[in-house]
Amino acid sequence: MTERRAIGLPPPAGRTLALPVNWPRRLAYIGLAFYAIYAASTLDVSLARIARGLPQGAHFLARMWPPNTEAIKLDLMRQGLMESIEIAVLSTFFGILLSLPLGLLAARNLMPPWVSWTARTLTALFRSFNSVIVAILFVKAIGFGALAGILALIVGTMGFISKLFAEAIEEVDLKQVEAVRATGASFANVLIMGILPQVMARFAGFSAYQLDSNLRNSTMVGIVGGGGIGAALFTAYQRFDYDYVFTILLAIIAIVMVSELVSVQIRKIFQ
Amino acid sequence: MSGAIGQHRWQRFSVQQRLARFTAYLSAVAAVVWAARSVEIIPEFLADAPAQTADLFRRMWPFDWSYYGREVHAALIETIHIATLGTLLAIAFAVPIALLAARNITPSKTLNLIATFVLVATRSINTLLWALLFVAIFGPGALAGMLAIGFHSIGFVGKLLAEALEETPRAPIDALRATGAPPASILSKGYWPAVEPSFWGIALLRWDINIRESAVLGLVGGGGIGMALDTAQNNLYWDQVGLVLAVIFAVVIVTEIITSTIRERLI
Numbered sequence: 001m002t003e004r005r006a007i008g009l010p011p012p013a014g015r016t017l018a019l020p021v022n023w024p025r026r027l028a029y030i031g032l033a034f035y036a037i038y039a040a041s042t043l044d045v046s047l048a049r050i051a052r053g054l055p056q057g058a059h060f061l062a063r064m065w066p067p068n069t070e071a072i073k074l075d076l077m078r079q080g081l082m083e084s085i086e087i088a089v090l091s092t093f094f095g096i097l098l099s100l101p102l103g104l105l106a107a108r109n110l111m112p113p114w115v116s117w118t119a120r121t122l123t124a125l126f127r128s129f130n131s132v133i134v135a136i137l138f139v140k141a142i143g144f145g146a147l148a149g150i151l152a153l154i155v156g157t158m159g160f161i162s163k164l165f166a167e168a169i170e171e172v173d174l175k176q177v178e179a180v181r182a183t184g185a186s187f188a189n190v191l192i193m194g195i196l197p198q199v200m201a202r203f204a205g206f207s208a209y210q211l212d213s214n215l216r217n218s219t220m221v222g223i224v225g226g227g228g229i230g231a232a233l234f235t236a237y238q239r240f241d242y243d244y245v246f247t248i249l250l251a252i253i254a255i256v257m258v259s260e261l262v263s264v265q266i267r268k269i270f271q
Numbered sequence: 272m273s274g275a276i277g278q279h280r281w282q283r284f285s286v287q288q289r290l291a292r293f294t295a296y297l298s299a300v301a302a303v304v305w306a307a308r309s310v311e312i313i314p315e316f317l318a319d320a321p322a323q324t325a326d327l328f329r330r331m332w333p334f335d336w337s338y339y340g341r342e343v344h345a346a347l348i349e350t351i352h353i354a355t356l357g358t359l360l361a362i363a364f365a366v367p368i369a370l371l372a373a374r375n376i377t378p379s380k381t382l383n384l385i386a387t388f389v390l391v392a393t394r395s396i397n398t399l400l401w402a403l404l405f406v407a408i409f410g411p412g413a414l415a416g417m418l419a420i421g422f423h424s425i426g427f428v429g430k431l432l433a434e435a436l437e438e439t440p441r442a443p444i445d446a447l448r449a450t451g452a453p454p455a456s457i458l459s460k461g462y463w464p465a466v467e468p469s470f471w472g473i474a475l476l477r478w479d480i481n482i483r484e485s486a487v488l489g490l491v492g493g494g495g496i497g498m499a500l501d502t503a504q505n506n507l508y509w510d511q512v513g514l515v516l517a518v519i520f521a522v523v524i525v526t527e528i529i530t531s532t533i534r535e536r537l538i
Contacts, residue, residue, distance in 0.1 A: 036359055039352040043413040043494075050409070057408040082309070089306040093299075128523035129516070130487045132399070136504055136512075141324040143316030150310075220399050223490060227311075234491075237403055249400065256395040269291045 064246040073244055077251055080222070080229035085255070087149045087228050088215040094150075095157025095214075096207055102158060103165030104191075110169065119162070126159030131217045135226035149226030153214050160213075164206045168199040204270035212256075212263040219252050331513030338511045342499045343518055349413050350495035351522075353488065354481040357420025362474060364421070365390075365429035372429065373436035376462070390433070394426025398484045402493035416493030420481050428477055435469040436462060471537050475530045482526045486519050 105111055106119035135152035142148055172195055180194035222230020229248060236244040284292070371377050372386035401419035409415050444461045452460070489497020496515060503511035 032359075036356060039356050043349065043352055043356065043417060045356070045414050045417065049414060053409040060404075060407045083311070086306040086310040089302045090310060093303045093306075124524065124527075125520065128483065128520050130483055132487045132490060133500070133516070133519070136500075137327065140327050140509075142320040143313065143323075145313055145316065146310050147312045147317070216395075216397055220397055223399065233400075234403075237407075242407075245403075249396070252397075252400070253392070253395050257391065260391075260395070266295055269288075269295050 060242065063240075063242040066243065067247040067250060068241070068243040069247065073247065076232055077229065077248055080232045080248075081251060081255060083146055084218040084222075084228035084230075085215065087146055087153060087218040087221070087226075088211065088259075091150045091153030091157055091218070092207070092211045092214050095154040095210070096161055098154065099158050099161035099165055102162040103169065106162055106166035107169040108166075109172075109174070116166075120166070123159050123162045123166075126155050127163065128159075129155075131156040132220055132224055132226075135221040136224045139225040144225040144227075146227035149218060149221035149228055152221055152226055153217055156217065157210055157214060161206060161210055165199070165203060168202045169195060172198045201270050205267045208263040208266035208270075211266075212259045215259045216256055219256075327509060330509035333510065334514040334517065335508065335510040336514065338499075338503070338508075338514055339518070342502070343496065343515055346489070346494075346496040346499040347518060347522065350485045350497075351482065353413055353416045353420060353493075353495050354478060354485040357417045357485065358424060358474065358478045358481050360417065360421030361424030361428050361477065364425045365432060368425065369429045369432035369436060370458075372433040375437055375439065375441075376458075386429075386433075390426045390429040392426070393422055394430070396423065398423040399487065399491055402488050402491045406492040411492035411494070413494035416485060416488040416495055419488060419493055420485055423484075424477050424481060427480075428473055431473045432466065432470065435466040435473075439465040468537070472534060475534055479526050479530045483523055486522075 102119055102123065106116050106123060108116045110116075111119075131152045134155050135148055138148035138151045142151070176198065177190060177194040180190050185193065219229050219233075222228040222232070223234045225231070229252065233245060233248045233252075236242075236248065282289075368386050368389055371382050372390060374383055377383060377386075398419050401422045402415055405415035405418045409418070439462055443465070444457060447457050447461045485493075485495050485497075486500075487497050489495050489499065490501050492498075496519060500512060500515045503509075503515060
């Protein structure tokens with residue numbers, strides 16, 4: 001049959017193609033291509049514009065090199081990085097602490113529908129905004145500084161961890177819960193002895209992931225006044241101190257990579 | 272006999288496991304204590320926080336609905352374009368890099384390592400940082416935002432796609448190879464059908480994330496609804512800020528519904 005197709009003959013009558021053409025899907029691809037062209041034209045994306053940008057990009061990169069390593073600048077950067085790490089650690093800790101009750105409330109197999117539904121809406125609300133946007137609100141509410149960043153990241157952490165925690169609880173094996181309940185255990189004991197051991201490994205896994213994610217975001221909340229290295233970065237950028245921008249960028253990439261390694265390590269320990 | 276069993280203490284984890292866990296807990300506590308002691312919090316700001324928060328909400332409501340027609344609608348459409356085109360761009364870059372990173376497709380260790388490094392590097396630079404970079408190169412606007420979204424997503428899409436490729440079962444590939452199929456056919460008839468469901472899953476998930484991410488690009492000049500948010504916030508028009516936030520929330524919810532519906536149908 002392959003030979004018949006290779007020389008351009010249709011497949012013999014009464015036999016279907018092994019891999020028939022999926023027309024609806026093919027049309028969807030064509031539609032997507034047309035959409036992409038249309039959208040690109042409305043965004044003023046053109047080869048001419050990209051060509052104009054290239055020399056500008058070369059100029060920009062040239063000004064980044066060599067990275068600025070003045071002692072004062074490095075010290076400023078170190079302070080910013082430390083603050084970012086503090087923000088990440090504290091927001092992860094308090095975020096997880098607050099997610100535990102919220103996740104329990106959102107689990108549909110433990111709570112009546114109106115409770116879980118309310119909790120789910122709340123977590124969806126927390127998740128929908130980028131932490132930088134939430135940081136804008138907290139900067140207005142409690143002023144500039146690390147606390148605004150911490151609170152913004154706590155909100156994001158609660159959005160994700162509560163949802164994942166609730167999903168993990170919904171997937172627990174109810175037989176074990178039943179067995180603990182049969183011994184006459186209280187609700188708290190059912191939680192600690194029946195549910196917690198089943199979800200602990202996954203919970204530690206996504207907490208480690210969240211720490212990593214919070215560290216990434218804690219380097220950004222400074223752009224809107226939420227503390228951390230972002231403030232120094234954005235100021236240097238607006239002053240066209242591109243060599244210092246480059247130094248900070250390298251430092252951010254380095255700590256993000258380290259934090260990814262730490263996160264992988266934690267997940268390994270709790271597997 | 273029963274004495275021997277009674278003397279043995281049964282434990283769920285080995286000594287090493289328990290030691291590792293204990294170390295992890297200890298370092299976590301140490302980190303929290305260190306952070307709490309050294310973080311700088313200005314108490315004066317905290318004192319009037321409740322008043323400021325109440326003021327914030329009072330200024331936000333009622334929303335300035337006229338702002339939607341004037342600015343927000345166009346910016347919203349731009350945000351959706353940025354997120355979609357950025358995702359397509361990311362896929363276009365990520366597919367070849369993922370092919371190079373997958374160890375069962377590219378046998379060269381060096382190429383695998385280089386590709387993996389590219390994936391890690393693009394991912395570890397935040398979307399906002401990419402946006403700063405592209406704004407400096409192409410000037411403020413949606414082009415910079417689209418490239419930022421696209422470049423940041425390469426790492427995510429590429430990593431997951433490479434993992435999916437590596438999990439492809441060997442048997443169909445060997446069968447194809449035995450027929451003498453050229454590499455392109457092995458890719459399109461052997462690997463593609465195996466990774467197609469995960470491919471669409473990854474693309475949809477990233478699109479969903481990118482819609483959220485593209486909402487902030489405007490803060491650094493990357494176009495989209497963030498521009499409207501930034502303008503409103505700089506002018507201290509909190510009723511407009513409130514409106515933009517409500518619009519972002521609505522879009523995020525709609526996106527989540529769309530992606531979950533498509534995912535159920537496709538996969």
